[in-house]
Amino acid sequence: MATHPAPADGGVITLSSRDETLSSRDSGASDDSADSGRDASACGLSGSDGEAPSRARRPAWDVIAGDALTAAARGALDAVASLLSVGPGVARQLLAHFRWSPEALAAALADGRDVFELAGVPRGGEPGQPRAGRPAAALECGVCFSTVPPSGATRMPCGHAFCDDCWRGHFTACLETGGARLPCAAQGCRAACDDGAAARLLAGTPAGERHAAALASSYVDDNPRVRWCPSVPHCGRALRAACGRACEPVCACGASLCAACGAPPHAPATCAMASAWARKCRDDSETANWMAAHTRPCPKCAKPVEKAGGCNLVMCRCGQPFCWLCGGATGTAHTWTSIQGHSCGRFREGDGGGAGADDAGRATAAGAIRRFLHHFTRWDAHTKVRAMEGGG
Secondary structure, three states, X not given: OOOOOOOOOOEEEEEOOOOOOEEEEOHHHOOHHHHHOOOHHXXXXXXXXXXXXXXXXXXXXXXXXXXXHHHHHHHHHHHHHHHHOOOHHHHHHHHHHOOOOHHHHHHHHHOOOOHXXXXXXXXXXXXOOXXXXXXXXXXXXXXXXXXXXXXXXXXXXXXXXXXXXXXXXXXXHHHHOOOOOOEOOOOOOOOEOOHHHHHHHOOOOHHHHHHHHHHHOHHHHOOOOXXXXXXXXXXXXXXXXXXXXXOOOEOOOXXXXXXXXXXXXXXXXXXXXXXXXXXXXXXXXXXXXXXXXXXXEOOOOOOEEEOOOOOOEEEOOOOOEEEOOOOOEOOOOEOOOOEOOEOOOOOOOOOOOOOHHHHHHXXXXXXXXXXXXXXXXXXXXXXXXXXHOOOO
């Protein structure tokens, strides 16, 4: 899991959309009310008919640096822990499940839903005290079937207990796949393990470092309204959109992105349009269009054949002659205008006009590739100019 170093300058930088000026404020006074804003979908675009990011009306956003990231996460954790009378570990697991949206958590509570069951977090015994700890007596580990004393085993809040070595192996395997949530090792148990117990078991190991980094960056990684700055090398800052519509925040280092999809700025195109364009430039769709417009498959070996000139009798490398117009196999006897024993230009009932349907398809493919190349060359030129000007 990639970690993001903190910058030398801590604090939150707020960029106003009106005066486009930067001003710093103390990290301890950062306004966490932005964390309780609207759902992430309101800040972005999920369809091509939505509102495109607007450079002319940028709402405010926060550039979170240094200790302000920890302070912002702590403020949200304290609010949930106080509301539900749970410990900070349980509060973090609940917020991570609801993508750090206190409104979504409050809405689930208002609807009478069991947020603990939804998040896979056991309620625990006493309020605020998780039941993770050592078992009362020696037990047989259900994974390795070894009998271990209480000092060599750990019981999680869900009630399942295994030996410490098996817990470590399980946590290490989970962390290799990414994410800070560590599920219970018991078969069929969806409960999340206690973060404190996991940290104790993984202390001094590379997996423990990954776990600590995942917990520290959970506020950004699991929050749809907060994204890491895309700068390379990474400046250590994060960008938090405090908005109700799409925006393109700019970090103090000058890097920018779309707050909705995380891609480079693409206004006035919507996120769906930008994604479709990137996919079209990345995959082989236009190669297939070119092949359909400029080649014919050999009727014998099916390899594509391109005709650079000459008459309509084409000879494949496999030795098979065929008609360029209809693709049918023929003999070699021919003139400039006809092929002996072959009449692909004759109309045949029930075949849609002979080669006309194929010609229409090839014309459509040729038109599509001309349209793509028209837009691609202009997009590529603008991208190169922007890079030379230092804006890309």
